Every structure is written in structure tokens, then in C-alpha cells.
Amino acid sequence: MPDHDPEELDSFAAILTQLLPGTWTRELRQHTAHDDQFFLTADVWDMNRVADALAQHPLKQDVILTSDDGRRLFLMDHPRYEDEFVVAAMAPADTHAEAFRGVPEPDGITIPADPEQAADAITANLLPRYEAARAQVQDNALRITRLSAPPAALVMTWTESGDLTASTDRADVADILTAHGFVYDPGQQTYIASGDDTAHQAQCVRTAGAALGALNIGVTLRHAPHRGTPTTTPLPAPRPTAPNTVRSR
Structure with a gap:
């Protein structure tokens, strides 16, 4: 050489x-x-x-x-x-x-x-x-x-009036919520799906949950604590199998 x-x-x-x-x-x-x-x-x-x-x-x-x-x-x-x-x-x-x-x-x-x-x-x-x-x-x-990464979780909470609320400081999550029927309340700093139309509310939860799942974010539904013992219904995000860590070209 x-x-x-x-x-x-x-x-x-x-x-x-x-x-x-x-x-x-x-x-x-x-x-x-x-x-x-x-x-x-x-x-x-x-x-x-x-x-x-x-x-x-x-x-x-x-x-x-x-x-x-x-x-x-x-x-x-x-x-x-x-x-x-x-x-x-x-x-x-x-x-x-x-x-x-x-x-x-x-x-x-x-x-x-x-x-x-x-x-x-x-x-x-x-x-x-x-x-x-x-x-x-x-x-x-x-x-x-x-x-x-371990899946994150977004908690959605029913209020006494039947509204469903969620809070987040992530811009991408906020965009998903508003794109699927949740309305931002600046006073409470929460995103709200109104309980006036329960069918529409359920659709908001389903479509928002699917979009959040694509970000590896699960959704948990719960009642407000003062309504009794909280009940939760987790909707976990997919858990992919961890891939190999050795590079092969």
C-alpha cells in the first residue's frame, strides 16, 4: 500500500x-x-x-x-x-x-x-x-x-357535571386533545370534553386515545376523588418489544 x-x-x-x-x-x-x-x-x-x-x-x-x-x-x-x-x-x-x-x-x-x-x-x-x-x-x-420508553399516561377525570377534563403541559398532547373535541379552559388550565352530549364525549375519548397511543401515551379514566373511591379504567399504549442494541450494517 x-x-x-x-x-x-x-x-x-x-x-x-x-x-x-x-x-x-x-x-x-x-x-x-x-x-x-x-x-x-x-x-x-x-x-x-x-x-x-x-x-x-x-x-x-x-x-x-x-x-x-x-x-x-x-x-x-x-x-x-x-x-x-x-x-x-x-x-x-x-x-x-x-x-x-x-x-x-x-x-x-x-x-x-x-x-x-x-x-x-x-x-x-x-x-x-x-x-x-x-x-x-x-x-x-x-x-x-x-x-x-415506558409508556406515559394521561389522566382524564369526570367532574360532577359529567364533563371530562384532562391537564397536560405537552404541546403535542394539547394539540391532540383540541383536534379531537376537547376545549381548553384557561381559567382551570384544563381541556374539557363536555358531558352535554355523551355520545360525542365518548367519541372524543376514543379518537384522542388512539392518537395518544401513537405517541406511546396511555389514557386513564377516573372519577373525581370526592365522588367516592376512585375507579380507574386504564387504556394502555402499545408496548413494543425492545430491539437489539448491537449495530449491524
Whole structure:
């Protein structure tokens, strides 16, 4: 493998940090043991030429470029050509393995040793695919976190007049309540489904409960305490099975 001098690789990376969009820093890493590279490069987000190069050639050095918004790029010498480098995206760190399911790898590219041409190729070719994949993984991770969290519960209470009231400080829950027939009372700071029409009230509870269930929020119905011993009817949110926590691409 025609490795460049470490200072040459680092200097090339330093110029790239100035040419790539955004703010980037760099870290030159030198490897003395071949076995270490598999641990140190585990987050390289590539199943194509970069993965093949890492599997077939001992890695003596690389550079990690990190942007201020958390993106990371892996830069290494080309395994065959001295006038080229190889660059790849790095997968988001500390992210649930299941979040990567179905997300295409933003495979790396070969870039010339000319920093300006290299920066143009990275910006036009690699970064758009990287950002799209990264956004999809982040959305998946957020959904997994929400679904695997213990379900919350919203208490709806019948008043003496037969109205059904609920209180929340979450904007998304408030939006669901108002969208499904509950009316906000600023004096009591509660959301009310009037008991004047019990059929409509029941429909409000059913539709709001279904929408809240999509947020992993259950609904509990209860009578006001002064009406006697409280009775509760829980309507639990779905409890999904906790997924595997080992990332597999």
C-alpha cells in the first residue's frame, strides 16, 4: 500500500478542513498494530471500496475529519495509487443498531491529491448521500427511543357535571386533545370534553386515545376523588418489544 508520509496526509486534511462547507477539525491517527485498525475503523460507513481496502491492506495512518454539527469523515491513503486518497462517511456514534436498518450505506469515494478538486468531489458526491443517510438514521433512532420508553399516561377525570377534563403541559398532547373535541379552559388550565352530549364525549375519548397511543401515551379514566373511591379504567399504549442494541450494517 503506497502510504504517504503522515505529515503529507495531515497537511492534505488540514487544507480540506478549510475548503469543505461548514467548520471542520482533523485528527491524525497512526496505527502500530494491524489488529487495532478493525476496532478503530468500525464506524466507517461503507460496504464498498473503503471496506475492501481496510480488509485487504494494513492501515498505517488515517485522519478523522469532524464538523461542528457532528458529521465525521474518514480519510486514508489510496491502497494502490499515490496521487489519490479515499474518503468515507462515518456512522453516527452511540446510535441504536436498529436505527441503521434499511438505510443505504453512503459508500466512500476516491479523491485526487489536489485539495480543491477533492473538496469539490466530497461536497458534490459524498456529503449529500451522507447527510440523507444520517438524517434517516437519526429519525429512526428517535422513533425507537420513543417506542421503547415506558409508556406515559394521561389522566382524564369526570367532574360532577359529567364533563371530562384532562391537564397536560405537552404541546403535542394539547394539540391532540383540541383536534379531537376537547376545549381548553384557561381559567382551570384544563381541556374539557363536555358531558352535554355523551355520545360525542365518548367519541372524543376514543379518537384522542388512539392518537395518544401513537405517541406511546396511555389514557386513564377516573372519577373525581370526592365522588367516592376512585375507579380507574386504564387504556394502555402499545408496548413494543425492545430491539437489539448491537449495530449491524
